[in-house]
Amino acid sequence: NAGVMQNPRHLVRRRGQEARLRCSPMKGHSHVYWYRQLPEEGLKFMVYLQKENIIDESGMPKERFSAEFPKEGPSILRIQQVVRGDSAAYFCASSPGTVQETQYFGPGTRLLVL
Amino acid sequence: SQKIEQNSEALNIQEGKTATLTCNYTNYSPAYLQWYRQDPGRGPVFLLLIRENEKEKRKERLKVTFDTTLKQSLFHITASQPADSATYLCALVMGTGGFKTIFGAGTRLFVKA
Numbered sequence: 547n548a549g550v551m552q553n554p555r556h557l558v559r560r561r562g563q564e565a566r567l568r569c570s571p572m573k574g575h576s577h578v579y580w581y582r583q584l585p586e587e588g589l590k591f592m593v594y595l596q597k598e599n600i601i602d603e604s605g606m607p608k609e610r611f612s613a614e615f616p617k618e619g620p621s622i623l624r625i626q627q628v629v630r631g632d633s634a635a636y637f638c639a640s641s642p643g644t645v646q647e648t649q650y651f652g653p654g655t656r657l658l659v660l
Numbered sequence: 661s662q663k664i665e666q667n668s669e670a671l672n673i674q675e676g677k678t679a680t681l682t683c684n685y686t687n688y689s690p691a692y693l694q695w696y697r698q699d700p701g702r703g704p705v706f707l708l709l710i711r712e713n714e715k716e717k718r719k720e721r722l723k724v725t726f727d728t729t730l731k732q733s734l735f736h737i738t739a740s741q742p743a744d745s746a747t748y749l750c751a752l753v754m755g756t757g758g759f760k761t762i763f764g765a766g767t768r769l770f771v772k773a
Binding site for chain 1: 664694696701702703704705706709749760761762763764765766
């Protein structure tokens with residue numbers, strides 16, 4: 547059973563461009579979480595999604611950031627008009643449908659904004 | 661204000677000794693608490709979970725305690741090995757609305773041979 551997949555692993559964007567980060571949860575998992583991690587800081591919750599629904603987006607910046615988890619395909623975290631402060635590691639995690647005690651994390655996408 | 665704090669300084673111990681890491685929190689009422697391990701350049705890996713009504717949990721060389729009165733969890737690695745060197749993250753999982761997990765900044769552990 548493959549683990550949580552994220553791609554790309556590294557992404558370089560210039561200021562003002564768009565960044566799209568993809569996450570494929572573990573097979574059978576219908577809950578996806580996105581986190582951001584800055585160097586020497588903890589993981590900061592961004593958004594929690596189930597298939598086709600955003601359940602909790604209280605950690606998402608109000609502008610430029612959006613997330614989706616369509617019926618088919620991976621979850622997407624989209625950052626429009628990136629700024630240097632968006633440079634960070636973005637981690638996706640998934641959990642089984644009814645028990646979300648354990649989150650399984652992907653390897654992360656490291657975004658660098660030049 | 662709400663805070664979750666872990667030792668910010670790295671912990672250096674000798675192989676074979678017991679490593680003890682601390683997680684303190686304020687103004688949260690978690691349903692349960694988790695510990696994760698994170699290696700450089702990788703995502704966190706789940707280690708142990710302890711519920712609010714549990715005092716202690718063990719798994720092989722790992723032991724976690726949870727004191728909801730002190731609002732503190734201790735994470736112990738006995739007979740530590742150099743391979744245990746990593747950053748260890750404490751995480752609170754809220755019960756109500758139950759979807760948000762709050763992570764501490766982590767403590768780096770170095771085990772010397």
